[in-house]
Amino acid sequence: MSGEPDTTEHTVGSPDRVVTDEQRAYWAQVEAPMASCTAFITDADGRILVVDPTYKDGLDLPGGMVEAGETQIEGLERELAEELDLTGVPIGRFLVLDQVPAARYGRAMVVTVFHVGPLTDQQTQSLRFADGEIGAAEFLPVEEALARLPHRLARRIKAAHAALLAGVPAVLIDGTSHVLSSSAVPEAR
Template sequence: MNSDLPLYERDPDAWQAYLAEGNRTQPRKRVSADVLFRDEAGRILLVDPRYKPDWDLPGGMAEANEAPLSAARREVAEELGLDYGGGRLLVVDWVAPHGPWDDVLAFVFDGGVISPRDRVGIRLLDGELSEYRFVAPHDVGRLLRPYVESRVREALDAARDGTVRYLHGGHSV
């Protein structure tokens, strides 16, 4: 065998073992996927999870090997009974390790304006949420953690100007 050839050509099985070891030992990221829904008055849909003290956007954590948009669609269906078809990416926010948590990549997708017909179909389905409400943008700070409030404001701006924002802890880099 020609030892001048790269490992992937000279020994495909060894190459696959090398890749598997890298996959096993490299760090993994947690991923959350939320959706920014608004009503026709521009108010933002927020949810009150029973498992944490602050409100949040609808959505949640991605499962292993689940795409962020798929996670957003699944979470919105499981928690609110809404059939969210997917929307444009508005924000990716890297949140540094905090408390017992490692870092996380938080994706926010555009849910657009929820029609009155869809709004009356919202149901709290899986027991994770105690309440939902539409909140005026100037009032979201009363319910959200500061970095989540900043992320939501950045997502609103991205929805308005057609951009995607990359953030660290809710703030533009």
Template sequence: MDALLRDGEGRVLLVDPTYKPDWDLPGGMTESNEPPIEGLRRELTEELGLRFPGPLALVCVDWVGPHGPWDDSLMMIFNAGTLTADQAAALRITDPELAAFEFRTPEQAQQRLRPYVWARLAAAITAADTGTVAYLHNGHPVT
């Protein structure tokens, strides 16, 4: 599960994980028997020092079919809203799993992210802005 977090200028928060070559959204995997929202809150605190008390609204579910050695999975993005200037300034890397973080415009985020992650994020942004939930299969909308 990942977070859609924006700053006051509407830029999206991206992170640079040390364990893979590409940028991503903040978030991660849940632990055994951990609800997705609680796992996301934990990941935001562990990786960026962000104790996020605000509401988290599901904006995207993407079913990713089996690929390579992996089974299928459900990827979720929760809208975590807009960080205040003070919250954004207080972000710190608090986990060696991250090398960097940055706020980027959607156009800049598209350049940083793998195409399927960008497709998921673009659907999440649209859903967050329209008050809906996007349902995808392998990054493509299901109608």
């Protein structure tokens, strides 16, 4: 990244500000939250993909930590390729922003959930557990998935499902709806 302003043609706004080396050095030292991304993958029947990780107890959804230099979308694309050998599938609508306080993991974390799908029958049949992190996976009706997922994740996924149906993203704090979330997205408790 250079400190030069973006000179590409804009349709709105004035030219971007120049970011100085001093600003960049300061921002590089700011303690940032960890970032994680989750895929709410559906099939043609509206069921969601639930995975059984080999490295931790309990069911989960595909996704993982965003690595340095990645955007949330890039991290999710990488995770889907690594975990499920799933590539070339567009990342769909943004569904949830869940802000997890530092008390939970020792450092704050921002979790995003994106819709992926619906996958075709061919795509669902081609899923492979490429990196060994996933031991099994299955598509489940939403209510069954919610009953089988750990409580904290189930609240986030319930909010993701409601956001998908309502067309309005949800903002959560540690799995609980935040006041900024639209009233169109029911409380995920």
